[in-house]
Amino acid sequence: MTQQSTAPRTTRRMITVLAGSLVAASALAACAPGSSSTTNTHTGEISTDVAAAGDVTIKVSDFWGGTEGEWMDDLIARFEDTYPNVTIERTQEDWGQLTSTLNLQLAENDGPDIATANNGWSSLGTLAKGGLVLNLDPYADAYGWDDVIPSTIARQNEFTTDFSTIGSGSLFSTPVSRVSLIGIYYNTAKLDELGIDPPTTLDELEAAAAKAKSAGEIPFAYGSQDSPTALLLALQALYGTADEINDFTYGDTSVSADDIGLLEAAEKAEEWNEKGWLTPDHEGIDYQTAVANFLDGKGLFRFEYTGSLGLTDEQQGDFGYIQLPQVSGDGTVGVGAAPAAMVISSKSENPDVAAAFLDFLMSEDAAQASADHGLIPLLADADIPADAATLQSEAAGAAALGESDGFVPYFDWTSATMLDTLTQQLQMLYAGQTSPQDLVDAVQADRDAFLADLAQ
């Protein structure tokens, strides 16, 4: 009998073990996900004395490749020269890779001290709200960042500490001494060929486009398969005021989508599409191909993010940049932001040193390094090499925006889904499946839904 009973007993035991482990597993999973155990307020005294910090290693994760990566390497080397006690380990990741995993990386104890985040709710906002990145207000006071960062740029890095509002409150990230804009590039040789001067107003741009079209050229090199929005956002900035676009993006409900130049911009995009001013079959052309077409001379103008053409030193001067003034004639407004939001991890053991490095990335030296690497300097004056003709025109655009304090943030910071909404609506607009007013309404609905969700 004893032998017989052993088998069932073992079975029973095994069932118990299995059931037990399942119960344990579900118990582990039972507590609500995302407990906010970390806090982003700095505790204790802060110090700006890097040399006194002892031997320190700072880990930086960023998404800058190419020239931007060289700029970063250059500045890291200089910082390490100044402070031999500091070692900076840089990890470069692909943009999509880093932005999609940053929340996990920052939650790790051995994650990066400093990282590049994407501004807006979907990346920076989520990190700040989750307590994964430090509130940088104490460092802003210590280093006097208020005097360095223009208010329209500072707003891009701010959240209120109840995380109900973006664009005001505490600083959760810093910009760097260079800027990324949306504007218009033109092909210098093509323009000369057609006897057209670089346009200085929207009317002149349209006249040039009409002339190019009748001469058998493609006026605007364009692709709308995956990234059609630069054209719309650049046009929007010619119609909307800086304040209203800023306020709308930052969730101010007193400003509606009807007030921000979006309708006029969408109408213009539709009109140009119907006139055949955009690359034929642009709905089947992806972003990479569109850029390649433009660099290849297939198209006179292109609405583009600065730095995205990847011009070599030899190509400097082949393409010029225009930051058009507003249609109303009052100054210049344009999309412009630092190329990333620099954050300090709440888990960083050396936030003081990390902050000193962020301060260095906003310095005059860093701005000069930007110019030297062919990137558009911001925050401080820099001498632009005389042979860098494209950069000269880009810097002139940034200067015009600075004079009017006309920087507006990337419109997709409005909500987590805004970029998808804009892309889809624009594709539908070109296919005649929606109207400019419907596009504007969809943008409004997207923000309404997002703000309602945020308020919960």
Added chain:
Amino acid sequence: MTMGIRPGAGVTGTPAPRAGRRPATRRRRVRWIGLAFVALPLAVYAVVVLLPLAQSLQYSFYDWDGVSAATWVGLDNYIEFFTDPVLRSTLGHVAVLIFFFALLPIVLGLVSAALITRGRQRGMAVYRFIFFLPQVLTSVVVALVFKRIYGPEGTLNTLLRAVGLGDFTRSWLGDFDWALPSLGLIGTWTTFGFCMVLFIAGASSIPTELYEAARMDGAGPLREFLSVTLPGLRGQVAIALTLTVTSALRTFDLVWVTTRGGPGTATLTPAVALYRAAFQNPDVGRAAAIGITMAVMCLVIALVISRVSERDS
């Protein structure tokens, strides 16, 4: 669970009333050794499959951005999946893809298997290899190749112009009406060879006497196919259907590399919507709800297919 119970249950069934103490101990030892062998795979399975599954199920009841504290929303994420017009439309897109990924290749595979098994030709292995090739290629490579073929200046349009059908040229993947069928045909191309090879292998195990008997009874090619080949391939068809339908349900890479769900939302699939919700617009709860729904659908479809194919035999 079943894996854990089965060894014990099997042992209970073995008659051992007269066995002495030592064999029982040995048996027990053998049992524990067996358990020790499965312990590691079982633990791995629990950690990489069961635990994430339980977590996903849990997340799906929350509104969560992936970082800060989550709020319980009950079934809202599921309700949203079936009521939000854009999310709901992804189910319709999947239905279209199932036609192109599963039904069309299986029909084509059956026809070609029937033709091939009737008349054996020289060099059959070469053809089989050529048709099977797409199955071997990485899906991203396939997607990139077809992106070129379907492009405004791509091979397809060039071909159409060459034969005087220039009016039919379009940006196939940028066209609201044509993008989804165009994507679907890529799936047909990749799975057709797989289905065919599967069916040819199955058909070769059908006894030739059956064919001879059918011919003796005066059956034509069609009758022969319906009465001999098709019933003989029931198992293979069930396998092909299960694999292709579930792969259609989780279509991601093809869409992501070619259209990203566009133009508009014309080619958005649940898997792409899931990826966006999980990694781009932090809404982990919604992503988990989509994932669980798709998993359940896959399971139900697989069960139905296996039930139907077994009941008929």
